[in-house]
Amino acid sequence: MKVYYIYHSGFAVETDNFKLIFDFYKTTNYNVGEFDLEKFLDGDKKIIVFSSHSHGDHFNPEILNWRRPDRNISYVLSDDINIKEKDENIHFIESNSSLELDVIKIKTFDSTDEGVSFYVECDNYTFFHCGDLNWWYWPDDTLEEIQYMKNYYTEIVDNIQRRVDKKIDFLFYPVDPRLEDNMFLGVTYFIENINVDKIIPMHFWNNFDVIKQLKEKIKGRKESVVYFDKNMSRIL
Structure with a gap:
């Protein structure tokens, strides 16, 4: 199993039988590793x-151009995404x-912003992309805003707890440094x-430094933080 960080909230995952791409926004030439999107899209899987x-930093209509006769x-x-093209392979x-x-198997949950969050079971792995x-x-x-967000977020987490009965192997979670001292509150x-x-x-x-800060924040817990310091790179 391979996991690649693309950029921002975008990831590519390759399992034994499938390739998954989450929240592709764009590729970048800044601080990049070895990941090649076009090569990843090729193959039989x-x-x-x-x-x-x-939101423009989570959805790019360019992804629809990845369709080709030789690609499955x-x-x-x-459902808040509005596109003109629709076919049987767009759900x-x-x-x-x-x-x-x-x-x-895919389950969706609310978001505290727009759209949904995804829980995915694939080839004996479980993924949650927030x-x-x-x-x-x-x-x-x-x-008032503080209390509203607290109630909203904790209700969603309660719902995830009720509907997900397996351990989440890989949690893709936003750690936004603009939240300052509160950036790790959610995770x-x-x-x-x-x-x-x-x-x-x-x-x-x-701001890759926040990954080190998160590792320090949860030091001693059973969960581990995957560290990486480049865009467009394999991280697992």
């Missing part, structure tokens, strides 16, 4: 492309829904309430 919501590719898009999904593609699901506690929030609450093995940080705007 079925490809499933996920987009959690319509499907899309799972949040729109709302929050708190389930979908099976081949042998891949999209923009996070405890967004901004430094200038009012007391620590998540792992305190849901069984997770590895945490893969994302949405950190090229």
